[in-house]
Amino acid sequence: MASNDLMVGLEIGTSKICVVVGESRTDGTTKILGVGQAPSRGVRKGEIVDFETAMQCVAEAVADAEQKSDLMIKSVYVGVGGAHIQSFNNRGSVLLPDDRDEIDEQDVEDAKISAREVSIPAQNAFLHCIIQHYHVDGQDGVLNPLGMLGQKLEADYHIIHGVRTRIQNTIRCVKELPLEVEDVVFTALASAQVVLSQQQKNLGALVIDMGGGTTDYILYVDGAVKQSGAIGIGGDHITNDISMGLRIPMARAEKLKTDEGSVTLGNCLPGETVVLKDDSGFAGKEIERETLNTIIHLRVRETFELLKKQLDEENFINYIGEGIFITGGCSLLPGIDHLAEDIFEIPARVAHAQTMSGLTSAFQNPQFATAIGLIKYAQAVQVERPQRRGLSRLISKFLPGIR
Ligand SMILES: Nc1ncnc2c1ncn2[C@@H]1O[C@H](COP(=O)(O)OP(=O)(O)OP(=O)(O)O)[C@@H](O)[C@H]1O
Ligand SMILES: [Mg+2]
Structure with missing residues (x-):
């Protein structure tokens, strides 16, 4: 599934495994092409506790989704949940050099890096760094500072992190199948994309x-x-x-x-x-x-x-x-x-996923909000980074020893 237009969401839930295949259309809407599911085993409290068993269940759900959508699944956006997930808000800031006062992409990136310069527990890894608002020379509530004039750029971020090995176990479970992991997404963040x-x-x-x-x-x-x-x-x-x-x-x-x-x-x-x-x-x-x-x-x-x-x-x-x-x-x-x-x-x-093309009423069930939300999340990400830089970013994010 190499096309940018096709996206697959996978939730490895405690009760069920759900795989949603969706298509992003040029008018910005999403069409669901197929939903596969299988009962979940080997997962407790949202975390994998029996690797082999969980993998078999994921394979079953993927096969079901392939059959329903009549497509071969090669890569997925996978949900990560569990009580190990934590978050906090932090502000990053950068000062522009004296000879320049127009904010560029690098300044925005530097503000993000500065916001992440906080210590999280040694065993944890960053899962998301979500922009809230920018401030330019003290002006609050700036949504996009690119091209604005200013000397000081500040950025408020919501940072979500979790235990690195638990996130890696989810990734490994998918990669062993073998499927590529496009990105890992906190489950509630995915659900919110279709519930709100x-x-x-x-x-x-x-x-x-x-x-x-x-x-x-x-x-x-x-x-x-x-x-x-x-x-x-x-x-x-x-x-x-x-x-x-x-x-x-x-x-x-x-x-x-x-x-x-x-x-x-x-x-x-x-x-x-x-x-x-x-x-x-x-x-x-x-x-x-x-x-x-x-x-x-x-x-x-x-x-x-x-x-x-x-x-x-x-x-x-x-x-x-x-x-x-x-x-x-x-x-x-x-x-x-x-x-x-x-x-x-x-x-x-x-609340459940709001109406989407191709979504039959059977899947307008709150149990599927996360997996369907992953599709919406994927769509938003692909609009932002159409060159599929996701995988390399993901690998660097979760390989042991790399922050
Ligand atoms: N009609 C219903 N009434 C009450 N509870 C229900 C109903 N249908 C399903 N449930 C409960 O919902 C739970 C499963 O929900 P869901 O499918 O959202 O979980 P999951 O995504 O697999 O797990 P998690 O996200 O916690 O890892 C089960 O405990 C099940 O008993
Ligand atoms: Mg769930």
């Missing part, structure tokens, strides 16, 4: 992607990323709580959660129950609905409260005019938006 419009980013919004093993988030104010990160709790923890709390097998607990579960308390009739039929090796059971919902409620509450604590370390949450957008598989739990509103005291809604 540019206007919503401008007005300020928080995306929460609650998947099977992790809850990833990203917060925009004034069109710029201000906070991002991940919490190592997801829907699998809820299923585990149901299984332990109600003493039923995990597979039963998962089905009970998705078919009958809700986050809302006090909505059931007194004594209302769900009957689990007997099955091979399982005697059947009657479950009180309020008990089931309480288990779910407590785990989702805990996750949101942990997230709120992380977000409250800075003040940006008070500036998200468009509110909260919850995506990922857990967003399908009825009442999750209301619980988010209770905890964050901000309007919240459930």
Whole structure:
């Protein structure tokens, strides 16, 4: 797949592996040509724990996507998540020489390098360095300083980093197949590309992607990323709580959660129950609905409260005019938006990838937001660097010993 117009997004999620093949059209729109998926094994809390098994699952999902799109996949944009992902904001600055006052590309690059001159943990690598705003001689909110006159250029960046070896494991898993990795992208950043419009980013919004093993988030104010990160709790923890709390097998607990579960308390009739039929090796059971919902409620509450604590370390949450957008598989739990509103005291809604050509309704499901978002991300990157410099940049970013 050598054409710049074709892009493939791959999410190696805790619950499922998803591969989306998309085509960027000359009018700027994107067409989805095929979506492949496979159940995920060998992945826990968004990170690969069994390399061989995860690789087999990725190969299965890729083969499925190839069949659906009738194309050979050679390279992918791959999502990276997990609780090892961290971020911070930093300002870089450069002074122009006395004999020049027009800002050029090198000055912009130097400001970026200066913003990255901060120490991150030795085992970590930079994943993204996302521009927020420039300042020229103290003038705030400059979006593109190229060609402007000034003596001092400052640039505010949002920097996302994660444990180098975990990122490398994801890359290796793909390269062994063998597929090229065009770029690695933080999962919530990918999801935000299709869950939010540019206007919503401008007005300020928080995306929460609650998947099977992790809850990833990203917060925009004034069109710029201000906070991002991940919490190592997801829907699998809820299923585990149901299984332990109600003493039923995990597979039963998962089905009970998705078919009958809700986050809302006090909505059931007194004594209302769900009957689990007997099955091979399982005697059947009657479950009180309020008990089931309480288990779910407590785990989702805990996750949101942990997230709120992380977000409250800075003040940006008070500036998200468009509110909260919850995506990922857990967003399908009825009442999750209301619980988010209770905890964050901000309007919240459930969101999936906005309509895209070729996207059948089956994939307008919050579980596919990341993989579809990777396509949008790829499209934006290809507009910026059409010569496909991505791979060499990627290699230098993640080879051991190279910063
Ligand atoms: N209808 C539903 N109701 C409640 N939960 C659901 C529903 N459908 C899926 N889920 C849950 O969503 C989770 C999977 O979501 P998703 O596919 O977004 O995760 P993932 O991307 O594979 O994992 P992660 O991003 O955490 O590594 C599972 O825990 C699953 O039980
Ligand atoms: Mg996910």
